[in-house]
Amino acid sequence: xxxxxxxxxxxxxxxxxxxxxxxxxxxxxxxxxxxxxxxxxxxxxxxxxxxxxxxxxxxxxxxxxxxxxxxxxxxxxxxxxxxxxxxxxxxxxxxxxxxxxxxxxxxxxxxxxxxxxxxxxxxxx
Amino acid sequence: xxxxxxxxxxxxxxxxxxxxxxxxxxxxxxxxxxxxxxxxxxxxxxxxxxxxxxxxxxxxxxxxxxxxxxxxxxxxxxxxxxxxxxxxxxxxxxxxxxxxxxxxxxxxxxxxxxxxxxxxxxxxxxxxxxxxxxxxxxxxxxxxxxxxxxxxxxxxxxxxxxxxxxxxxxxxxxxxxxxxxxxxxxxxxxxxxxxxxxxxxxxxxxxxxxxxxxxxxxxxxxxxxxxxxxxxxxxxxxxxxxxxxxxxxxxxxxxxxxxxxxxxxxxxxxxxxxxxxxxxxxxxxxxxxxxxxxxxxxxxxxxxxxxxxxxxxxxxxxxxxxxxxxxxxxxxxxxxxxxxxxxxxxxxxxxxxxxxxxxxxxxxxxxxxxxxxxxxxxxxxxxxxxxxxxxxxxxxxxxxxxxxxxxxxxxxxxxxxxxxxxxxxxxxxxxxxxxxxxxxxxxxxxxxxxxxxxxxxxxxxxxxxxxxxxxxxxxxxxxxxxxxxxxxxxxxxxxxxxxxxxxxxxxxxxxxxxxxxxxxxxxxxxxxxxxxxxxxxxxxxxxxxxxxxxxxxxxxxxxxxxxxxxxxxxxxxxxxxxxxxxxxxxxxxxxxxxxxxxxxxxxxxxxxxxxxxxxxxxxxxxxxxxxxxxxxxxxxxxxxxxxxxxxxxxxxxxxxxxxxxxxxxxxxxxxxxxxxxxxxxxxxxxxxxxxxxxxxxxxxxxxxxxxxxxxxxxxxxxxxxxxxxxxxxxxxxxxxxxxxxxxxxxxxxxxxxxxxxxxxxxxxxxxxxxxxxxxxxxxxxxxxxxxxxxxxxxxxxxxxxxxxxxxxxxx
Numbered sequence: 055x056x057x058x059x060x061x062x063x064x065x066x067x068x069x070x071x072x073x074x075x076x077x078x079x080x081x082x083x084x085x086x087x088x089x090x091x092x093x094x095x096x097x098x099x100x101x102x103x104x105x106x107x108x109x110x111x112x113x114x115x116x117x118x119x120x121x122x123x124x125x126x127x128x129x130x131x132x133x134x135x136x137x138x139x140x141x142x143x144x145x146x147x148x149x150x151x152x153x154x155x156x157x158x159x160x161x162x163x164x165x166x167x168x169x170x171x172x173x174x175x176x177x178x179x
Numbered sequence: 180x181x182x183x184x185x186x187x188x189x190x191x192x193x194x195x196x197x198x199x200x201x202x203x204x205x206x207x208x209x210x211x212x213x214x215x216x217x218x219x220x221x222x223x224x225x226x227x228x229x230x231x232x233x234x235x236x237x238x239x240x241x242x243x244x245x246x247x248x249x250x251x252x253x254x255x256x257x258x259x260x261x262x263x264x265x266x267x268x269x270x271x272x273x274x275x276x277x278x279x280x281x282x283x284x285x286x287x288x289x290x291x292x293x294x295x296x297x298x299x300x301x302x303x304x305x306x307x308x309x310x311x312x313x314x315x316x317x318x319x320x321x322x323x324x325x326x327x328x329x330x331x332x333x334x335x336x337x338x339x340x341x342x343x344x345x346x347x348x349x350x351x352x353x354x355x356x357x358x359x360x361x362x363x364x365x366x367x368x369x370x371x372x373x374x375x376x377x378x379x380x381x382x383x384x385x386x387x388x389x390x391x392x393x394x395x396x397x398x399x400x401x402x403x404x405x406x407x408x409x410x411x412x413x414x415x416x417x418x419x420x421x422x423x424x425x426x427x428x429x430x431x432x433x434x435x436x437x438x439x440x441x442x443x444x445x446x447x448x449x450x451x452x453x454x455x456x457x458x459x460x461x462x463x464x465x466x467x468x469x470x471x472x473x474x475x476x477x478x479x480x481x482x483x484x485x486x487x488x489x490x491x492x493x494x495x496x497x498x499x500x501x502x503x504x505x506x507x508x509x510x511x512x513x514x515x516x517x518x519x520x521x522x523x524x525x526x527x528x529x530x531x532x533x534x535x536x537x538x539x540x541x542x543x544x545x546x547x548x549x550x551x552x553x554x555x556x557x558x559x560x561x562x563x564x565x566x567x568x569x570x571x572x573x574x575x576x577x578x579x580x581x582x583x584x585x586x587x588x589x590x591x592x593x594x595x596x597x598x599x600x601x602x603x604x605x606x607x608x609x610x611x612x613x614x615x616x617x618x619x620x621x622x623x624x625x626x627x628x629x630x631x632x633x634x635x636x637x638x639x640x641x642x643x644x645x646x647x648x649x650x651x652x653x654x655x656x657x658x659x660x661x662x663x664x665x666x667x668x669x670x671x672x673x674x675x676x677x678x679x680x681x682x683x684x685x686x687x688x689x690x691x692x693x694x695x696x697x698x699x700x701x702x703x704x705x706x707x708x709x710x711x712x713x714x715x716x717x718x719x720x721x722x723x724x725x726x727x728x729x730x731x732x733x734x735x736x737x738x739x740x741x742x743x744x745x746x747x748x749x750x751x752x753x754x755x756x757x758x759x760x761x762x763x764x765x766x767x768x769x770x771x772x773x774x775x776x777x778x779x780x781x782x783x784x785x786x787x788x789x790x791x792x793x794x795x796x797x798x799x800x801x802x803x804x805x806x807x808x809x810x811x812x813x814x815x816x817x818x819x820x821x822x823x824x825x826x827x828x829x830x831x832x833x834x835x836x837x838x839x840x841x842x843x844x845x846x847x848x849x850x851x852x853x854x855x856x857x858x859x860x861x862x863x864x865x866x867x868x869x870x871x872x873x874x875x876x877x878x879x880x881x882x883x884x885x886x887x888x889x890x891x892x893x894x895x896x897x898x899x900x901x902x903x904x905x906x907x908x909x910x911x912x913x914x915x916x917x918x919x920x921x922x923x924x925x926x927x928x929x930x931x932x933x934x935x936x937x938x939x940x941x942x943x944x945x946x947x948x949x950x951x952x953x954x955x956x957x958x959x960x961x962x963x964x965x966x967x968x969x970x971x972x973x974x975x976x977x978x979x980x981x982x983x984x985x986x987x988x989x990x
Binding site: 065090092125127128129130134135136137138141142143 | 207208228229250252253274276277298300301323324375376399423427428429430453455477479480501
């Protein structure tokens with residue numbers, strides 16, 4: 055398996071780690087995405103597109119309000135400018151899965167400011 | 180930010196700051212290695228975040244006497260001298276987030292006596308022992324994401340009278356001892372304490388005894404379930420307005436066996452509680468019985484199989500959001516509750532009833548996958564104040580004629596994206612005289628009854644998008660809604676709209692007709708309208724007079740994504756679009772309709788000049804063709820009028836060609852009028868043909884070839900077949916058309932041959948005026964000699980001798 059990612063925001067770089075190594079299948083892999091905030095995220099809205107095997111149209115699209123004012127659920131909600139945000143998720147990749155998945159993620163805050171933009175590619179062999 | 184007020188500060192042609200309202204300078208992320216000093220002295224807010232300042236002292240921070248907010252987030256500052264802030268003494272807010280500060284002078288903040296907010300997030304602090312003793316006006320101290328191990332505040336902070344926020348999120352506090360809270364106990368009342376995301380293991384019992392706070396946030400503040408349980412126990416005796424507990428959504432669930440761990444909540448005094456539940460107990464938690472004194476309860480992500488009766492004392496607002504599985508909701512006999520929100524349930528919610536809730540006015544049951552066979556008078560019983568009811572994003576709700584009886588005070592009713600049966604078929608809503616807002620968008624309604632909205636006299640907003648109308652229903656459906664200000668009938672598949680439908684809606688300001696199949700638009704019954712949305716319809720063009728007579732308050736007009744006809748016949752419409760972009764909603768999305776797959780053109784980019792050029796070209800073509808037609812007509816008229824002369828020219832040309840080939844059989848051709856024939860035959864022929872030598876005359880009565888046209892005979896036999904032409908001039912000659920023609924042909928011949936071959940005999944005196952009638956005769960008589968017939972024997976003799984000589988002369 056191979057994975058690539060690249061920030062598509064000229065100002066905002068991100069870091070991405072996977073542990074243990076991505077080559078392990080059928081076990082939980084902890085994915086960690088970190089970025090430094092240029093603006094606060096009292097509200098945070100994410101839009102994610104998944105493309106399969108380089109097809110032009112996304113196979114899945116997710117719009118989600120990650121942070122809303124008034125008692126938000128995620129621990130990173132309400133962070134201010136200059137703080138580092140780490141989003142962790144564990145995933146399990148099936149042994150039989152093959153193909154190429156392209157993922158495009160953008161996130162905006164309450165001012166419509168782009169907090170994150172990244173293109174990632176996962177190639178399952 | 181209002182861009183109209185934004186200016187740029189330039190230095191060496193590089194943008195270094197954006198300036199708004201002349202007092203707010205934003206110089207974030209400009210790779211600055213020092214603070215620019217050419218700012219206005221008026222600057223109040225200065226954002227220098229994400230630069231490279233490394234070293235701060237009196238010389239590197241220029242004098243800004245009005246500066247109130249200084250943001251130095253992530254500026255790589257390592258060293259701050261004692262005098263660093265001497266030039267910015269009026270600061271109220273200082274932000275130093277994310278700097279790797281290794282040295283700060285011991286008196287560095289002493290100058291900032293007016294400071295109210297100090298943000299020291301993520302700068303590697305180890306304790307709250309900060310050099311802030313002189314900041315008597317300090318209100319907020321934010322020291323999150325550091326390595327602080329104790330929440331004990333320095334004793335001098337007791338004298339900070341306005342202090343109200345201590346934010347210690349994501350530090351390293353694992354133990355809170357009783358004496359750590361002594362300063363907190365003194366400051367009290369208005370303070371907010373944030374301890375979220377700390378690894379708290381233990382809170383000494385009594386640590387929060389008799390402490391009064393505005394807010395305590397311990398969300399995700401404990402390392403384990405046991406720590407949480409013991410920690411909550413140790414909060415006994417605390418009095419707080421807002422208590423935020425539980426964990427975060429991105430943390431793992433904790434499976435627990437002690438379902439009574441929340442019992443210690445009963446010994447904490449709180450008004451409002453916010454609880455994000457990550458605990459998954461073996462048996463249902465007794466959540467609410469420990470919150471009976473709260474006035475506002477928000478519980479998210481809880482597992483609640485049924486909503487038990489709880490004797491709340493003063494509950495006003497109850498929010499149950501993102502929760503799991505309500506088998507059945509029965510919520511009754513709460514005399515203080517005003518607002519109830521049960522939303523976004525993970526499992527389908529079954530509602531049985533809400534009874535005896537005299538103060539309840541707001542009910543939100545959205546996103547719960549609810550299916551109701553009957554609603555709503557059977558469910559909401561004895562709720563006289565109910566004004567707001569939200570059933571949106573559920574499965575299906577069936578309404579009947581009596582559905583809203585007893586709910587006469589409803590003002591807002593929202594069913595959007597919930598399948599609703601009944602509204603389109605009966606006057607179900609007729610008793611809701613106070614209803615102001617009704618949203619039944621995308622509710623799978625087909626309106627068959629034009630009484631559907633009967634009785635809604637106060638309705639201001641009506642959203643019926645995404646439904647359908649049985650043919651003709653829409654025309655009368657909105658007739659009585661005289662107070663209506665907003666009407667949304669987008670995506671209803673409407674093919675044609677009677678604009679008289681809106682004639683009674685005198686208050687209508689916003690009309691949404693997007694996503695239908697309309698081909699025309701008419702503003703005539705929309706006098707007060709401000710916003711009209713007809714995007715995504717089938718409108719190809721709108722007559723200019725409709726646009727010119729548009730309502731005067733029209734300020735937003737969305738015409739985008741219609742198949743606009745961009746032909747030169749529509750230039751008026753297109754130029755209207757180009758010139759009214761300020762009222763058009765998305766002018767860049769108004770495209771020209773094209774059948775082919777050529778790239779779509781925006782209407783605003785349409786080349787109107789090309790049309791003007793084509794128009795000009797068309798005018799030129801018309802003028803030229805008109806000219807050609809007129810010329811042809813003129814030529815025809817002239818040809819008709821002068822056909823004689825034209826034929827004569829043809830003959831001349833033909834004769835000229837033929838003359839070289841033939842010999843002359845006659846000596847002279849005689850041109851005379853038939854009325855003078857007696858003289859010609861008796862005198863002329865007698866004297867010339869019978870004299871010696873005999874002269875052969877060509878006479879038309881005798882010598883013209885039969886069957887040939889007269890004109891051909893004149894040329895071939897007469898003029899070209901003879902050496903000379905004898906012209907017998909008399910009054911009859913002048914009156915005869917043929918004689919005149921013959922004479923003119925002969926004269927032309929004379930010009931071409933260049934010889935004097937015409938002999939004129941004046942048979943009688945002819946007035947000079949008359950001779951002018953024959954082209955060239957008068958001139959010829961003036962210039963040349965002629966013979967005159969006198970009729971007496973003596974002169975006759977001479978006449979014949981002279982004539983004979985003249986005829987023979989060529990030989």
